Amino acid sequence: MALTLKDIDLKTGLPDLPPTIPVFEVSAPTLEERQPGLEQLRDHLRLGELRSIQLDHALIMAGERGEIEYFYASGGVWARDATASREGTNELRRWTDIQESENGEGRRFTLGPETTRRLISQARELLQGAGLIGREIASETVDLDQVAHLTAKGKERERGAGQATVKFSYAVEGLPVRGAGAKTLMFAEPENGSVRFTGAFHTWRILGTPRTITMSPIEKALEVGLLIDPELVAYREAGHKIVITRLDVAYLALPAFMRQSHLFPAFQVEGHVSDGKKGPGFRFARYHHAAPPAAYVAADVYGSYLSVNPDGIAPAGPHRQR
Amino acid sequence: MARTLGSWWIKDGIDGRRIEAQGFASLLDGLSGFDWTEDHGDSDVLEKDFVETPNWTERVDNVDAVMMSSHGNPNSFSVWNGSVSTSDTVKFGKSDLEIFATHACSLLEHTPTNSVGRWIPAFDRLHYMFGFHTSSYSGGGQNPRGTYFAMYAAWLHAVLPFFPQYTLRESWKKANILVEGSDVEWAYLRCTGTDANGNPADTYNETLDPAEPRDPTANRSFWTARGSC
Numbered sequence: 109m110a111l112t113l114k115d116i117d118l119k120t121g122l123p124d125l126p127p128t129i130p131v132f133e134v135s136a137p138t139l140e141e142r143q144p145g146l147e148q149l150r151d152h153l154r155l156g157e158l159r160s161i162q163l164d165h166a167l168i169m170a171g172e173r174g175e176i177e178y179f180y181a182s183g184g185v186w187a188r189d190a191t192a193s194r195e196g197t198n199e200l201r202r203w204t205d206i207q208e209s210e211n212g213e214g215r216r217f218t219l220g221p222e223t224t225r226r227l228i229s230q231a232r233e234l235l236q237g238a239g240l241i242g243r244e245i246a247s248e249t250v251d252l253d254q255v256a257h258l259t260a261k262g263k264e265r266e267r268g269a270g271q272a273t274v275k276f277s278y279a280v281e282g283l284p285v286r287g288a289g290a291k292t293l294m295f296a297e298p299e300n301g302s303v304r305f306t307g308a309f310h311t312w313r314i315l316g317t318p319r320t321i322t323m324s325p326i327e328k329a330l331e332v333g334l335l336i337d338p339e340l341v342a343y344r345e346a347g348h349k350i351v352i353t354r355l356d357v358a359y360l361a362l363p364a365f366m367r368q369s370h371l372f373p374a375f376q377v378e379g380h381v382s383d384g385k386k387g388p389g390f391r392f393a394r395y396h397h398a399a400p401p402a403a404y405v406a407a408d409v410y411g412s413y414l415s416v417n418p419d420g421i422a423p424a425g426p427h428r429q430r
Numbered sequence: 431m432a433r434t435l436g437s438w439w440i441k442d443g444i445d446g447r448r449i450e451a452q453g454f455a456s457l458l459d460g461l462s463g464f465d466w467t468e469d470h471g472d473s474d475v476l477e478k479d480f481v482e483t484p485n486w487t488e489r490v491d492n493v494d495a496v497m498m499s500s501h502g503n504p505n506s507f508s509v510w511n512g513s514v515s516t517s518d519t520v521k522f523g524k525s526d527l528e529i530f531a532t533h534a535c536s537l538l539e540h541t542p543t544n545s546v547g548r549w550i551p552a553f554d555r556l557h558y559m560f561g562f563h564t565s566s567y568s569g570g571g572q573n574p575r576g577t578y579f580a581m582y583a584a585w586l587h588a589v590l591p592f593f594p595q596y597t598l599r600e601s602w603k604k605a606n607i608l609v610e611g612s613d614v615e616w617a618y619l620r621c622t623g624t625d626a627n628g629n630p631a632d633t634y635n636e637t638l639d640p641a642e643p644r645d646p647t648a649n650r651s652f653w654t655a656r657g658s659c
Binding site for chain 2: 190193290362392
């Protein structure tokens with residue numbers, strides 16, 4: 109039996125859902141359109157001569173110094189200077205402008221503001237020149253891999269930062285775009301007091317015409333996916349407590365290797381299930397639809413991932429959009 | 431002798447978890463030098479597969495590399511009949527296991543008050559434990575996580591020798607960047623050192639190959655890293 113909001117301990121407020129939301133057609137840039145950018149990346153990363161091979165998910169262009177991967181489904185691009193990973197003896201990197209901060213959730217190393225600004229600016233210039241960044245950028249940050257070296261007894265011997273990732277994230281019509289298919293990343297390593305880019309990943313489909321879908325009130329919208337989540341239903345029926353700590357409304361961009369023809373709204377959910385009859389407690393994180401299949405049909409929008417599917421938002425043969 | 435692979439999964443109504451674990455083993459099973467020999471789902475995922483149990487060979491240690499899809503929290507991961515926690519006696523690698531990869535949420539969380547060092551006692555001859563510092567997602571395209579982990583760790587290089595092989599740590603990072611949103615943090619804990627004869631058994635650049643690597647059993651220390659997807 110479906111859950112109701114009374115079955116859930118909501119530690120975050122219910123999000124506001126507008127009465128209508130535009131659903132955008134999206135398209136994947138073709139290989140031909142990507143080609144000039146791929147060549148720029150190849151030259152910048154000094155990958156040299158590359159040999160091509162078509163696999164099911166991507167065209168791979170590889171050589172001894174690295175590779176570029178073009179994902180057919182999304183026009184996404186991954187590039188890597190493989191020589192960078194062969195250097196060094198461990199994960200720690202010697203950044204010159206680094207700071208450590210601590211909040212309630214832990215410690216984190218970050219680059220200083222000046223280095224951060226410079227790195228973002230360099231990455232943006234390179235990506236724009238290669239046509240590998242979307243117009244709908246919402247934020248730009250630099251994250252450092254967090255590294256610690258422990259003794260055999262678990263005592264921290266050393267901690268610091270590793271590779272840097274310049275991250276660009278996206279938003280459309282005031283809603284964040286979440287999921288694996290909405291990011292532009294550049295990977296960087298410190299080198300002789302400067303920075304060397306060692307790779308990139310860009311996955312962002314081109315936005316086209318919007319169609320408007322009608323949204324239900326939030327309580328009804330949650331019935332489309334979250335409140336019928338088969339796992340949460342089973343644990344609740346067994347007496348476990350379901351706690352939701354994050355409930356965001358966002359557009360969902362599917363991974364680079366998946367076909368997606370519309371950018372659609374979804375709930376991004378995190379929480380935990382308490383200990384109980386079915387076993388020990390655990391944390392969970394899910395994406396769920398925010399609009400029912402019928403809302404898409406009414407707007408003449410179709411897609412296999414718009415069906416109701418117990419697995420979440422993913423195409424599945426037997427599940428029809430109705 | 432071939433490297434052997436295992437998949438353990440608990441669907442709990444979500445078939446993507448089976449696909450995620452089996453994807454890792456099934457892709458590699460097609461390569462010479464790898465054999466998928468253990469596959470256990472739902473009620474066949476038992477605590478005694480992982481926890482030292484008298485008169486029983488833990489099935490997880492019949493293989494070299496495991497991909498597991500079940501729930502977790504910083505101190506335990508779920509099995510059908512309970513959980514495997516840091517307070518259990520776990521000896522991964524006692525016989526064979528070198529790589530344990532799991533989708534379990536937050537299993538490798540590392541904070542000042544709860545160090546990921548809590549999992550060190552589970553390393554017998556284990557090389558790598560792969561997981562997450564944060565929660566990991568289901569339901570938005572994460573099902574091929576195991577397939578892509580296997581693809582970059584071994585498969586691509588095996589079928590295209592000119593493709594530069596990813597290290598294990600890089601392939602876990604890439605697979606998760608491909609399937610997760612950027613607010614998720616991948617993580618791993620690895621053991622490094624020497625073998626019993628004092629030969630280097632440095633796991634930093636370890637790759638997944640048909641040949642058995644040296645096990646870090648002496649002069650051990652541990653590295654943990656995490657980053658955003």
